[in-house]
Amino acid sequence: MLEIKNLNLHLGKKHVLKDINLTLPIQGEIIGIMGPNGAGKSSLFKSLIGEFKATGEQLLNQQPLSSVLKSITYIPQKAHIDLDFPIGVEAVILSGSYGNIGWFKPVTKKVKSRLESLLTTLELNDLRHRQISEISGGQLQRVLVARALMHSNQVYMLDEPFVGIDFHSEQLIFNLLQHLKSENKLILIVHHDLSKATQYFDRIILLNRTIRFFGDSDIAMQPEQLNQTFLNAEPSALISDEKSVQ
Known part of the structure; x- marks a missing residue:
């Protein structure tokens, strides 16, 4: 169980997040987090x-989250990676396992098996010996996702994983997330594309400094909820046709 109680965040004088309260069971679910810039x-x-x-x-399973961060996989929107550094695809992915096996230690059979599975699932086998500077943006995103998934966790948090990548890469990554869901993992995804929300997410958190709505994705995409979130106002006629956002 992931529990967030009365989370407030101030950055300087700005109250960025206000009174965030969530209780999320770890039971195999993909939850979208959506809202305006x-x-x-x-x-x-x-x-x-x-x-x-x-x-x-x-809290995660009744323990302070700060003490169990190794149980969470976080994939930021823009990974800090030097594309000019001479390193190959396979080496980048393997680096995701070093936190567990340690640097400069032999790769175990379990790690090798995980590597081969991810290379196959994300269609990276043909690129495994290529330099990261030689691959496309969508392929690089697949590599970075594979690196993050070298270690199995309970909770996965992805920040805009589909921005700027090709449709095929997006589908490969999403299919992998669906597999994690089938393994009873909790997947949280920051996402901006309203048209795919009901297709991708079981439930959606609509966020605008505070939680405006949390529930079934079909209900989240109703004009009333969208207007209250994106316009920060009472429901209006600006988003009046439900079909326009599905």
Whole structure:
């Protein structure tokens, strides 16, 4: 169970996140986090992993989240990676296992098996010996996802994983996330594309500094909820046709 109680985040004089309360069972679910630019979506993730110092209480299976961060996989929107550094695809993916096996230690059979599975699932086998500077943006995103998934966890948090990548790469990554869901993992995804929300997510958190709505994705995409979130106002006629956002 992931529990977020009275989370508040101030950055300077700005109250970025206000009174965030969530209880999320770990039972195989993909939850979208959606809202306008500046709503605090990425800041929520950064607060949970401790990059931002928020107040309140965050628990994973009744333990302080700060003490069990190794149980969470976080994939930021823009990974800090030097594309000019001479390193191959396979080496980048393997680096995701070093936190467990240690640097400069022999790769175990279990790690090799995980590597081969991810290379196959994300269609990276033909690229395994290529330099990262030689692959496309969508292929690089697949590599970075594979690196993050070298270690199996309970909770996965992805910040805009589909931005700027090709449709095929998006589908490969999403299919892998569906597999994690089938293994009873909790997957949280910051996402901006309203047209795919009901297709991708079981439930949706609509966020604009505070939680405007949390529930079934079909209900989240209703005009009333969208207007209250994106316009920060009472329901209006601006989003009046439900079909226009599905």
